[in-house]
Amino acid sequence: MTRPILEARGLHVAFNGVKAADGVSISIHDGEFLAIIGPNGSGKTTLLNICTGYIRPGSGSVLLDGHDITHLSPRAIARRGVARAFQIPQLFSAQRVIDNMMLALAAKDGLWNAIRPLDTGARRAEAKALLDLIGLADDTDRISSTLPEGHRKLLDIAVALALKPRLLLLDEPTSGVSALERFPLMEALMSALRQRQITALFVEHDMDVVARYASRVLVWNAGNIMAEGRPDQVFSNAQVRERVIGVA
Template sequence: MSAAVHGGPQDRGANRPRQATPLLSARGLRLAFGGVKAADGIDLDVMPGEFLAIIGPNGAGKTTFINMSTGYLKPQDGTITYDGQPIIGLSPRAIVRRGIGRSFQLPQLFTEHTVLENAALAIAAHAGIWSPFTPLLRRGYHDQAMALLDRFGLGPVAQSRADALNEGARKLADIAMAVALQPRLVLMDEPTSGVAAAEKMGIVETLVRVLRDTGVTAVFVEHDMDVVARFADRVAVWSQGRIAALGPPQQVLNDPAVLRDVIGIEASPPSGAGH
């Protein structure tokens, strides 16, 4: 697979400041599970304000990279710095406190609580309160939580239990919980996984709008190439624990090797890739 241009992010956010210093920087990451190389010399910079998509076949190491960047896995070799400081060896909670949020492929919500209560718990956690009861008794947390949910279009389901939501709303709620912790960087593992095709674009439009409005940088693993073509500033292609291509979506998604090996077609690119 040929490597695309390793350049800076395409500026799709007109008001986003350009900075030369990466917010997150990985160098020489290596991690193997038995004979399987989940990371085989990963070098990647995530620039402030960008939306970086990670694509690749199942088992290529995409989620492994997110897990290493958020403290759930420790690489056997290499470094990860956030805002210029090393973060390998820190716990997931300590990394959250540094300013890195994370959403999961399967939403991590308190299903027995309402959406509003979930948001209140996340806001309280940012304030250092981890009690499962205190946030639910304070009006201030409820008010902040309601404002957060309104930004994500979740106000109408605020009083619904989390387990009553459809998959699209659950995904938005999970990302809202990450944003409640006021991160500068959010890593999202397949934010449209399991979401009905008719809902995908609207959901991603909502989360992109909220994250851009609040100046949050985002890295997201995604399998829907139309979503990638429309919303990513840059695309990193994972293959067997390595980055096989990196560059603007219109270039990467028109690479014949990417089309063949990742997207699974021989010629036509995704509908938005040439825009």
């Protein structure tokens, strides 16, 4: 097996004595679409926070392409090709949708240019193309704080995609998105990932989405990995059905 893109080894984290991760190791390989499921408060977002350098684990390490990134900042990790979409969208809410996108594109290259405008024809076209792909074509010039929640979520993902990451971490991409829009969103996301050869890890609560799109599933419970495997394998695991999915 090839070396994983991202690997977490023996992570321990505790908040006020509550263990969010208790010796967890995970790895994600090229081309995977790895789902992490588990009850609320089981530490899934904490895992994303650790992998992106937002918090430091009590012990354990995170490797990106075999290099230790445990103590790097979110900024340094982002520059190494790891992008993140948030459970609560993190947008430049006073700015227009297109400006959110163009700034993300500029962050990748051309930020230090103080002479040429942010809004170049090429950058605008690229931003527009991504917005079309993700389904925000009609919102280009809206101020992003005025978007409905579902569209804010889409924009958050589009901004992460604009970084042209190798690895994308998504925190509940379909939460806040109406049931009708979930599958179109996932289809758009999957085609973007495939087209750009992006590996992704996503935390998700909608089991239908997980069953349909994930290439592999990790079940996280009480700071540990309870089960792991293809969606059909995991969903047939009685313990998982009882504790996580809630059907006996």
